[in-house]
Each structure stands twice: as structure tokens, then as C-alpha cells.
């Protein structure tokens with residue numbers, strides 16, 4: 477490309493900055509999971525040279541960046557140099573969050589990853605799927621479909637079955653995502669991607685990521701996975717062939733419960749039948765700098781730094797919460813008033829073996845506590861109370877320490893009845909499809925001592 481000499485000057489000047497960034501990324505890739513979570517790309521040098529030595533990443537609230545002259549502005553707005561041009565598009569605080577997530581989700585992955593943070597988990601899902609649902613000349617009137625596990629978060633169920641349908645895009649539901657033939661039977665030449673959530677909220681569905689990714693790739697399409705419940709501390713789908721991972725960063729990634737956030741993390745050079753090289757080469761950057769620039773579902777710098785602060789302790793927190801959850805699940809499992817417990821850590825759960833292949837605490841083999849890979853299954857479970865909806869409501873109303881709230885991932889234990897909360901809007905038929913009965917309780921175990929959580933459950937079960 478022939479650039480005006482003034483513009484070229486800034487492009488040359490930016491080479492040093494680009495080199496420093498690449499070096500910081502290469503350095504961070506040598507670290508263990510916890511070190512990446514604590515530091516990300518924010519270095520001592522950067523703190524001292526740019527941020528008055530501040531040891532915590534700055535929360536840069538400015539809406540825009542000033543330029544020295546017209547040439548620098550032109551170079552920046554053409555994305556020829558790193559820029560914080562306008563905070564809907566790029567912002568330093570968001571940059572640190574995005575790189576920490578790209579590195580954590582890509583931990584142990586041989587290829588390159590990148591991330592685009594969003595204002596919510598739902599915005600991350602929308603941003604991840606819509607680039608694959610576009611029409612282009614020659615294909616303007618052809619039908620478009622995608623295949624999804626029906627065991628997805630209630631908001632996702634509605635986004636796919638209502639919002640995408642409004643746009644003329646067909647969702648084909650897979651009822652039993654652990655059954656590969658069901659996925660295969662839904663795919664045709666108009667299918668743009670496969671989508672699954674695991675472990676799913678609230679039913680803890682699980683599927684063989686590697687097998688579903690292979691199936692997708694055999695048809696030239698990507699696999700998109702919602703791994704919100706596992707977090708990269710317990711499972712990293714990109715290592716097993718998935719192309720894109722979406723997260724509600726509102727949930728287990730952040731314990732504090734201080735706001736809504738989301739992210740998508742993608743492998744570079746993903747598999748797609750969409751004729752768009754930029755999309756294929758670096759999906760997350762493509763989304764960030766083009767569709768999301770135009771649509772605007774970006775994250776705010778405040779939320780980026782709050783999320784980053786919680787992420788620093790992600791691995792030890794998920795370990796601890798998973799161990800407490802295991803105890804709570806075992807208690808519920810033997811309780812006479814409990815009809816059924818869905819928790820992947822229970823050895824007699826039908827998906828326990830499959831989940832054990834994928835859900836492993838990061839770095840447990842180098843953790844002096846374990847010195848071997850250990851399975852951890854997260855802190856979300858669901859269970860069903862004997863005696864139907866009325867008994868379930870009595871139990872629920874009797875909880876004293878555990879909060880009644882439609883939330884999960886908190887450091888405080890939280891419970892909900894999905895049929896009257898998260899899955900209310902999808903209606904009787906949608907609930908039957910996703911198997912959400914009125915006596916199901918979703919419990920997300922927090923950081924309290926497990927004996928105190930069990931005591932609360934015990935006294936409430938006595939009232940069911």
C-alpha cells in the first residue's frame with residue numbers, strides 16, 4: 477500500500493510498539509495459569525513508563541484519544557497503528573482484560589487466540605453467531621440454519637428461537653447433545669455453525685467436544701461453545717477443537733457480583749464456509765474492529781477492570797468452590813427428600829466419565845497440593861425435590877443463608893427455581909424440550925464453609 481510520507485512515519489514509529497506487544501504476549505505464554513491471571517499483559521515497565529508506577533491496570537474512562545496531527549489520525553482510523561481512537565472500538569482497560577482472557581482460554585493451546593469483550597454474555601453470543609448468519613450476493617435468498625444443543629441458558633434459547641427466527645435464520649435443536657448422530661442428522665449445506673453449552677445451565681448437560689468439533693469441521697463449519705459454567709480454570713474447549721468460546725463473564729469468572737460482562741475468545745484461522753478472509757484469520761479481532769464497532773455491544777472500562785480483578789484468583793477459587801460443591805452434591809444425593817441430583821462430579825452421573833475427560837483443574841499436576849491432574853466439576857448443580865412444585869417452593873422459601881436469586885458464580889451461595897425464573901419465558905413447550913420441571917432447583921455453591929451450606933439445605937429440606 478502506498479501511504480503518504482507523514483502517515484508512513486507513524487506506521488514506522490508504531491513498529492516498536494507492536495514489537496513490545498508481541499514480546500509481552502510471548503513472555504506471558506511461558507507463564508503458568510495463575511501468573512497470567514494475575515498479570516496478563518500489564519508489565520512493570522508499562523506501569524513505570526506510562527502509568528505513574530500504578531501496580532493495578534488503569535481504568536481509562538476517556539471516550540477518545542487525541543492525535544498529534546492529521547497523519548497520525550489517518551493512520552489510527554485506518555487501523556494501521558495501535559489506537560484507542562474511540563472507546564466503543566478500543567480502550568486500554570478493555571485491552572488488558574481481552575488479553576488476559578485470550579491467554580487463559582488459550583492456555584496449553586498450540587495456536588494463537590484472540591478475544592473480544594462485550595457488555596454481557598448475551599452480547600458475546602450474539603457477536604459470536606451473527607457473523608456466520610450473513611447473506612451475500614449469490615446467496616441472498618438461500619435459507620440459513622444453525623444447529624444448537626437445546627440444553628442452553630434460557631436467554632440463549634430465546635435469542636436463537638425468537639430473535640434469530642425473526643431474522644429468517646432457523647435454529648435446529650439437538651435434544652441429546654451427547655448423541656453425535658443427532659447433531660449429524662441436523663446438518664445440511666445451509667448450516668453455518670454448531671453451538672453447544674457445557675456443562676449446561678441448569679441441567680449440566682455435557683457432550684464430547686472433540687467429536688462434535690470434528691463433525692463440524694468435516695462440514696466446513698465451526699463449533700461455538702458456551703463454557704461459562706466451567707471457566708478456563710477447569711476446561712478450555714479450544715484445546716479440543718472448538719473454534720470459538722463464549723462466556724458470560726458475569727458468572728463464575730467474577731465472584732464479586734459487581735456487574736454484567738461477556739467475552740468471546742477464538743482461535744485464529746478457524747473453519748467456516750463464509751467467504752470472508754478477515755473473519756477466518758482472526759475472528760475475535762474481526763468482530764471487535766468491524767461488526768461490533770458498527771453495532772456497539774462493547775464493554776465499559778469500569779466493568780473490564782472489575783472483571784480483571786476477579787479473574788486474578790480464578791483457579792484457586794474454582795478449585796475450592798468445586799470441592800465444596802462435591803460435598804454438597806453428595807449430601808443431597810443421599811437425602812430422602814431429593815429425587816435426583818445433577819452434578820457431573822457424582823460418579824453415578826451418566827455423563828461423569830465423559831466430563832472427567834475434559835474438566836481438569838489447570839496446573840493441578842504442578843500444584844504442590846496435588847502433583848497430578850485432578851478433576852474438578854465447578855460449582856453449579858441442580859436437583860429435584862420429591863413432592864412436586866409446592867414442596868419445592870416450601871423448601872426454597874425456607875432457605876436462610878442461601879440467597880434466592882437468579883444468579884450464579886457468586887462467592888455467596890445462590891439458588892433459584894429455573895421453571896419460574898431463568899426458564900419462565902421459554903414457555904411450557906420450551907421447558908419440556910429442555911427438561912426443566914417445576915420441582916427443579918438450581919444451586920450454585922459459594923465460598924462459605926460447606927458444613928454451613930449443608931446445614932441450611934438440611935433445615936430447608938425438613939420443611940419441604
Ligand SMILES: *Cc1c(COP(=O)(O)O)cnc(C)c1O
Nearest residue numbers: 596597598629677704724726737
Ligand atoms: C448468564 C448466562 C449467559 C448470559 O450472560 P449475561 O452476562 O447474563 O448476559 C449465557 N450463558 C450462560 C451459560 C449463562 O449462565
